[in-house]
Amino acid sequence: MMSSILFYGLSTLLFAAALLVILSRNPIHSALWLVTAFFAVAGHYVLLNAQFLAAVHVIVYAGAIMVLFLFTIMLLNLNKETEPQHSLLVKLAGLVAGGMLLVVMVGALRRSSAETASDLATVHSGTVGLVETLGKVLFRDFLLPFELSSILFLAALVGAVVLGKKELGE
Amino acid sequence: MDLVWLLYKVAFAAGLLGLSLGVAAYSTLGERKVASWIQDRFGPNRSGPMGILQPLADGGKLFFKEELIPGVSNKFLFILGPGIAMSTALVTSAVIPWGRPLSIGGREFPLQLADLNIAVLYVFAVVSLGVYGIMIGGWASNNKYSLMGALRASSQMISYELAMGLSIIGVVMLTGSLSLNDIAAAQKGWHWNILVQPLGFLVFLVCSFAECNRHPFDLAECEAELIGGFHTEYSSMKLGFYLFAEYVNMFISAAMMATLFFGGYQVPGLDSLGLSQNVAALVGTAALFLKISVFIFFFWWVRWTLPRFRYDQLMALGWKTLFPLALLNIAWTGLYLALRGFK
Amino acid sequence: MDAYTVLIYFLPLGALIAGAAMFTGNLLSIKTKESAHKREAYECGEVIIGDARIQFKVGYYLFALLFVIFDVESLFLFPVARIFRGQVASGLAPHLLLDLAIFVVVLSLGLAYAWRKGALKWD
Numbered sequence: 001m002m003s004s005i006l007f008y009g010l011s012t013l014l015f016a017a018a019l020l021v022i023l024s025r026n027p028i029h030s031a032l033w034l035v036t037a038f039f040a041v042a043g044h045y046v047l048l049n050a051q052f053l054a055a056v057h058v059i060v061y062a063g064a065i066m067v068l069f070l071f072t073i074m075l076l077n078l079n080k081e082t083e084p085q086h087s088l089l090v091k092l093a094g095l096v097a098g099g100m101l102l103v104v105m106v107g108a109l110r111r112s113s114a115e116t117a118s119d120l121a122t123v124h125s126g127t128v129g130l131v132e133t134l135g136k137v138l139f140r141d142f143l144l145p146f147e148l149s150s151i152l153f154l155a156a157l158v159g160a161v162v163l164g165k166k167e168l169g170e
Numbered sequence: 171m172d173l174v175w176l177l178y179k180v181a182f183a184a185g186l187l188g189l190s191l192g193v194a195a196y197s198t199l200g201e202r203k204v205a206s207w208i209q210d211r212f213g214p215n216r217s218g219p220m221g222i223l224q225p226l227a228d229g230g231k232l233f234f235k236e237e238l239i240p241g242v243s244n245k246f247l248f249i250l251g252p253g254i255a256m257s258t259a260l261v262t263s264a265v266i267p268w269g270r271p272l273s274i275g276g277r278e279f280p281l282q283l284a285d286l287n288i289a290v291l292y293v294f295a296v297v298s299l300g301v302y303g304i305m306i307g308g309w310a311s312n313n314k315y316s317l318m319g320a321l322r323a324s325s326q327m328i329s330y331e332l333a334m335g336l337s338i339i340g341v342v343m344l345t346g347s348l349s350l351n352d353i354a355a356a357q358k359g360w361h362w363n364i365l366v367q368p369l370g371f372l373v374f375l376v377c378s379f380a381e382c383n384r385h386p387f388d389l390a391e392c393e394a395e396l397i398g399g400f401h402t403e404y405s406s407m408k409l410g411f412y413l414f415a416e417y418v419n420m421f422i423s424a425a426m427m428a429t430l431f432f433g434g435y436q437v438p439g440l441d442s443l444g445l446s447q448n449v450a451a452l453v454g455t456a457a458l459f460l461k462i463s464v465f466i467f468f469f470w471w472v473r474w475t476l477p478r479f480r481y482d483q484l485m486a487l488g489w490k491t492l493f494p495l496a497l498l499n500i501a502w503t504g505l506y507l508a509l510r511g512f513k
Numbered sequence: 514m515d516a517y518t519v520l521i522y523f524l525p526l527g528a529l530i531a532g533a534a535m536f537t538g539n540l541l542s543i544k545t546k547e548s549a550h551k552r553e554a555y556e557c558g559e560v561i562i563g564d565a566r567i568q569f570k571v572g573y574y575l576f577a578l579l580f581v582i583f584d585v586e587s588l589f590l591f592p593v594a595r596i597f598r599g600q601v602a603s604g605l606a607p608h609l610l611l612d613l614a615i616f617v618v619v620l621s622l623g624l625a626y627a628w629r630k631g632a633l634k635w636d
Contacts, residue, residue, distance in 0.1 A: 002518070006521070026244075028244075028247065028306075028309070032247075032250075032306075035302070043521075046517050046521075051286070051287060051288045051517070052288055052291065052591075052592065055288050055291035055292060055294070055295050056291070056588050058295040058298070058299070059291065059294055059295045059298050059584065059588060060581075060584060060585055060588065062295075062298070062299060063295060063298025063299055063301070063331075063584075064298065064328070064580060064581045064584045064585070065581055067301055067302075067305070067324065067328060067577055067580075068574075068577045068578060068580075068581055070305055070309075071324075071573060071574050071577045072574065074309060074317075074321075074566070074569070075568060075569060075571065075573070075574050076568070130287070131287070131288060131348055131591065131592050131595045132592075132595055132596060134592040135592035135593055135594075135595045135596035136596055138592055138593060139593070139596065139600065139609070139612065143612060146589070146593075146612075146616070147612065147615050147616060147619075149589065150586065150589075150615070150616045150619035150620060151619060153582055153585070153586045153619070153620070153623060154619055154622060154623045154626070156582050157579070157582050157583075157623040157626065157627060158623075158626060160575075160578045160579060160582060160632075161579075161626065161627050161630050161632045162630075164571070164574075164575040164578060164632060165630060165631070165632060179519055183519075183522075183523055183526060187526065187527075187530060232538065233537060233538050233541045233542070234541050234542060234543060235538075235542055235543075236542050236543050236544060236545055237538065237539055237542045238551070238552070239552070240552050240553065240554050240555075241552035241553065242552075242553070242554050242561075243554075249535065252531075252535075253528065253531045253532065253535065256527070256530070256531040256534075257527035257528040257530070257531045258527070259527075260526075260527035260530060260531075261523060261524055261526075261527040264519075264520060264523050283519060283520075283523060284516035284517070284519045284520045284523065285516050286516050286517070286520065287516075290591075291591065292520075309566070311554070312554060312564070312566065313554040313555065313556060314556060314567075315556060317566070317567075317569070318569075321569060321570075321573050324573075325573045325576050325577065328576070328577060328580040328584075329576060329580065331580075331584070332580060332583050332584060332587060335584070335587050335588075336587050336590070339587070339590050339591065339594045340594075342591065342594040342595060343594040343597045343598060344598070345598070346595065346596070346597065346598035346599055347595070348591065348595055397555070397556075397557065402555060403554060403555060406538055406542055407534055407535055407537075407538030407539075407542075408535070408538075410534075410538075411531065411534070411535075481635060482634075482635035482636065485576070485633070485635040486633070486634075486635065489576075489579075489624075489628075489633045490628065490633055493583075493624060494621070494624065497617055497620065497621055497624075500590070500594075500613075500617055501614070501617060504597070504610050504613050504614070505610070507597060507598060507601050508601055508607070508609070508610045511601060511602070511604075
């Protein structure tokens, strides 16, 4: 009962925030609404007993990536509320691309029957998202991917440094 | 739902918020008193005996000051900024264990609002959100000095957050838990984490100065260059929020340091005295507050002793000294645990 | 009542206190007459030149970029740190230490690369 109230509350918040991300005229407002949406998603993770994921979601998305976003918006001075009008072709392309995504998502959700849905949403129970389980799984089953991910980070870092330094050089 | 339990939690939450605000308010007085003592002068002594009413007078003044929002600012964000700073500062205290459970009428009442199993990450998450208060406030002001201050502060905070997160990993490895309650409980007797984690503590200490934007890392508001930094345009209660949030953060940092590295509420040899459970719990809580006071005093002491860093020095310290030291600390902890082969 | 339920009620409380204090301040504060200069930005009393929202140093952005990468990487260490002690107790120490060492060494390599390329230099 409690859980379903929270679930619907968080979902409403999520939808409202996500809509406002698109509808806000000021990019800074959009970014802040996106942070709100991330909070709602983190709340959903807590409901699913995946507390570690919730914390990581807030730390990485709200605490790191969105700070970078805000920096970018401020750096490029994108706070102008007026946007150049896109041509009809661009609008049409956007509509088609968005429509395709919608079709894919509807298709994916259609396949999940009611039983699997209730399996996934093991509210307040289930140990999949606990830190301990995650650590053990990382060590037992996914050791190689775990170590490889560090190489991936290294590659990302090299990319960031190369790009950043190029910008500085100009 | 149990009514007694509910009332207890509500009262505890209210007490916690009151405690945070009260300690923060009296920290301002304490800081000024220590400053005057270090500089051989009197300090505030007009309001009440020894100036103990000074924080009330200051707080009251903030309520009555005119609300001034600059015409060029973004009004909504201008108000949101200090609100975020204050609310993020206030909610961290929920996961700190303030003592052993009290036993009243055959029931256990834990002196902790929420014993999260990921408390360390919760604190980390809330700290990482603290950046928003400063960034939004500084940007919304539409003042060149505010923007510079906000940029400096946010860049500094994210840099030191990294080393801070890595320095906690050593403690997590030692305890095998992310719950602050477990971490405090594991340091029974003389098994304080500081004995194995001196390096981790050093990194955490320096980072908490930077995270609170405290001297010698207060480049965000260094008054000689940036007027008031990110809160140049702020006045009345909104300015009060920024200043207050800094002191609340200081209090919470001190509590975190005491809990993570100095045994939290543990007092060595307390159990051999044969005190009853409740008395022992209260002694432990008093010990925790003593440890916290020592750290808060250290914050004040440093402010009136060290000069301010330059910005390139600040970034170099964070990335080139503290970050590698934190990594070294992880390596050391791993080696220590592997060699000891814990049961 | 579990810890997370308590927290869900506690989190808005911080915002509530902030809002209440702000509202009270708004009620109690004095209001003075508007004047031509009252709501100008304060920049040392000089006449304001241009907008404050200018393009700033790219260095801030670079450090934020590095931060995102290292932040995610350091979060990977938390689950491992969480189980480290228990696994050592069950006699997996050398194996585990090696795994952790590889991850930390690659992390350090990244830091060393950024350092070497001068990305950590503030100028």
